[in-house]
Amino acid sequence: MKQLMQLQAVLITDPAPSIIIDPNLAAVKLISATSSRGNPRHAALVFSILSEPNLIAWNSLLKALTDNHLYSLALARFNSLLVRRPRLNPDEFTFTSIFKACAALVACHAGEASHAFVFRQGLDSNLCLANSLVDMYFKFGLPKNASRLFDEMPMKDVVSWNTFISGCSSYGDVLSARQLFDRMSERSLVTWSAMIAAHAKAGDTRAARELFDQMPDKNVVCWNAMISGYAQNERFSSAIELFRTMLQVSSMQPNAATLVSVLSACAHLGALDLGRWIHRYIKRKGMELSLFLGNALADMYAKCGCIPEAEGVFQQMHDKDVISWSIIISGLAMFGHAGQAMSAFHEMLQRGTEPNDITFMGIISACTHSGQVDTGLEFFRMMREDFMIPPKVEHYGCVVDMLSRAGRLEEAEDMVASMVVPPNVIVWGALLGGCRIHADIERGERVVRRILELNPDHSGSYVYLATLYASMGRLEAAAECRLRMRKQRVAKTPGCSWIEVDHAVHEFFMGDRAHPRSDEIYAMISKLRHKMRLAGYVPNTSVVCQSIDEEEKEDALSMHSEKLALAFGILATKQGQTIRIVKNLRVCKDCHDAFKVLSKIEEREIILRYRNRFHQFREGLCSCKDFW
DNA sequence: TTATCTTATG
Numbered sequence A: 001m002k003q004l005m006q007l008q009a010v011l012i013t014d015p016a017p018s019i020i021i022d023p024n025l026a027a028v029k030l031i032s033a034t035s036s037r038g039n040p041r042h043a044a045l046v047f048s049i050l051s052e053p054n055l056i057a058w059n060s061l062l063k064a065l066t067d068n069h070l071y072s073l074a075l076a077r078f079n080s081l082l083v084r085r086p087r088l089n090p091d092e093f094t095f096t097s098i099f100k101a102c103a104a105l106v107a108c109h110a111g112e113a114s115h116a117f118v119f120r121q122g123l124d125s126n127l128c129l130a131n132s133l134v135d136m137y138f139k140f141g142l143p144k145n146a147s148r149l150f151d152e153m154p155m156k157d158v159v160s161w162n163t164f165i166s167g168c169s170s171y172g173d174v175l176s177a178r179q180l181f182d183r184m185s186e187r188s189l190v191t192w193s194a195m196i197a198a199h200a201k202a203g204d205t206r207a208a209r210e211l212f213d214q215m216p217d218k219n220v221v222c223w224n225a226m227i228s229g230y231a232q233n234e235r236f237s238s239a240i241e242l243f244r245t246m247l248q249v250s251s252m253q254p255n256a257a258t259l260v261s262v263l264s265a266c267a268h269l270g271a272l273d274l275g276r277w278i279h280r281y282i283k284r285k286g287m288e289l290s291l292f293l294g295n296a297l298a299d300m301y302a303k304c305g306c307i308p309e310a311e312g313v314f315q316q317m318h319d320k321d322v323i324s325w326s327i328i329i330s331g332l333a334m335f336g337h338a339g340q341a342m343s344a345f346h347e348m349l350q351r352g353t354e355p356n357d358i359t360f361m362g363i364i365s366a367c368t369h370s371g372q373v374d375t376g377l378e379f380f381r382m383m384r385e386d387f388m389i390p391p392k393v394e395h396y397g398c399v400v401d402m403l404s405r406a407g408r409l410e411e412a413e414d415m416v417a418s419m420v421v422p423p424n425v426i427v428w429g430a431l432l433g434g435c436r437i438h439a440d441i442e443r444g445e446r447v448v449r450r451i452l453e454l455n456p457d458h459s460g461s462y463v464y465l466a467t468l469y470a471s472m473g474r475l476e477a478a479a480e481c482r483l484r485m486r487k488q489r490v491a492k493t494p495g496c497s498w499i500e501v502d503h504a505v506h507e508f509f510m511g512d513r514a515h516p517r518s519d520e521i522y523a524m525i526s527k528l529r530h531k532m533r534l535a536g537y538v539p540n541t542s543v544v545c546q547s548i549d550e551e552e553k554e555d556a557l558s559m560h561s562e563k564l565a566l567a568f569g570i571l572a573t574k575q576g577q578t579i580r581i582v583k584n585l586r587v588c589k590d591c592h593d594a595f596k597v598l599s600k601i602e603e604r605e606i607i608l609r610y611r612n613r614f615h616q617f618r619e620g621l622c623s624c625k626d627f628w
Numbered sequence B: 001t002t003a004t005c006t007t008a009t010g
Helices: A002-013 A023-036 A040-049 A055-067 A071-084 A092-105 A108-120 A127-139 A143-152 A158-170 A174-183 A189-201 A205-214 A220-232 A236-248 A256-269 A272-284 A291-303 A307-316 A322-334 A338-350 A357-370 A373-385 A393-405 A409-417 A425-437 A441-454 A459-471 A475-487 A518-534 A550-558 A561-572 A589-601
Strands: A496-501 A504-509 A579-583 A606-610 A613-618
Touching: A023 A040, A023 A055, A040 A055, A055 A071, A055 A092, A071 A092, A092 A108, A092 A127, A108 A127, A127 A143, A127 A158, A143 A158, A158 A174, A158 A189, A174 A189, A189 A205, A189 A220, A205 A220, A220 A236, A220 A256, A236 A256, A236 A504, A256 A272, A256 A291, A272 A291, A272 A496, A291 A307, A291 A322, A307 A322, A322 A338, A322 A357, A338 A357, A357 A373, A357 A393, A373 A393, A393 A409, A393 A425, A409 A425, A425 A441, A441 A459, A459 A475, A496 A561, A504 A561, A518 A561, A518 A589, A561 A579, A561 A589, A561 A606, A589 A606, A589 A613
Parallel strands: A579 A606
Antiparallel strands: A496 A504, A496 A579, A606 A613
8 A cells, every 4th residue: 555655656746647557668667767866766666566567667677776786686686587477588678787787796607697598599689788798798807708709799889899998998908998999980978088097097197188188079077087097196286287177178067076086186185275165066066975975075074184074074974885984984093083983983883884904904003093002903803803804914014013113023023923914015114113213223124134135126114224223323324324225226205295275286395496485485494493493492303314414414304395385384374374284205203393393383283194194283282192 | 778987095
């Protein structure tokens, strides 16, 4: 009775209900209408009311389920069609949905069985079905089978070419994709987008951009392919720049996929102003906070150090997955809010979301950043034994880092020795970092040898070792280490900082004079240094490794990229405004101390992020409580 | 009917 009433309710919204007499026909119309409104459960309900569904009704049900990503349900229903209605012979429409579902689930057995069925019935001459089959075999990870089917097709259309291009690209074979692309006489927008994405996926943004600029027409997907191509290849400023062109020059409307890529670029660069602008745009356009968009927005806020805003977005999302929770947990972890990260973790478990390896990465790093070593070890045990998640080398890196910082170097070294996966440079580096903090030179040298065995070009370990020697006052050893580094032409990753002012991202390298306001910036640095000295601050010069006199050391320190960014921030923003800086490398002790003092002298809140760690400086103190 | 673009850790 209830079901009939619901059916009736939907019937009333139909524009011409009186014409429909055949229940199957009525059901088909209803199923496709409810499905396109994103309500597949309702479509299934309508179907269940039919006493004798015909093949068309079955097909529209299967299509409704696959269009709404309910692939396993679709396959289950298909099975019941075969078992319960042997007289209804599935046709090309049925298999279009089934191949799509099999491709999405990588259900190889079901896919191959269906392929055999289609072959016996002679349905494989149907162009659409053949195209779907090629796509399915690519998604199964069987490019040879896909290529063979493709070659054997008697007829091909532009969709066949497009399928082949994107299939090759997903398999990393750009060459074959490009050869086909160059031979094609007729190209659709999809062809161009697929080829741009193929180049971008292979890391060749230049080739991708060349095609993008050559295109006769562009739709939103082409723009997305190019913008996400930049974002995925860490060309974040280029992604943002192209997004601006999209809005201002071409007046193309971005969609959710565009905004997800741009938000990811904002998150990496700490471009909070643009991120906030996108949030307002989403609200103004009344866009739904889907999983993708909500996650990207929450992540942007978390990575820009705005935890309350990230949590606000998280609360508004009606669908939350393990990624959403992981974003919040690692966001809290980056600020060292271990207690809150743990309550979020427990709430996640209570709501029935299963944590994955990345979630555990977040919760363990929360323990690392707050120095809760034993709790961290307990989470590490829980991950392996209670959730059966095999630890990755990253987890070991995190745990070894935690033990080493706390001075439990013996345990840390034992942990490295007991690893099931071979330790990498990051794991050894974590141990080395601990040796430096706790001045364990003997162990440090042993670790450095292991690192250089593993990777003789590893610049980081030379830098670490040099710093280790320097902090012990062994300046000759440090200098020798530097020399060896130079001899072997080991390039040190240049320190780089970003700051966003008035919607533009400014980039600074160590000792950089490229910025148009460079003179003012250096003048500001001397002014700040003077003020700091008046406040009784003594620079910490032990971190500078070269054997140079104290005055020069002080100059080298004052030119660290984060100090340049800070000086520019003080120059270019209003008094009292929060300054946000993102850095690619770890901050040195001197910059950390200087930022504390400057937050008090200049009465500014300063938020500094490097990699996955935040420092919030306020009134002479840092949120990390000097534990880092 | 089929094909192109999107998020989280190190």
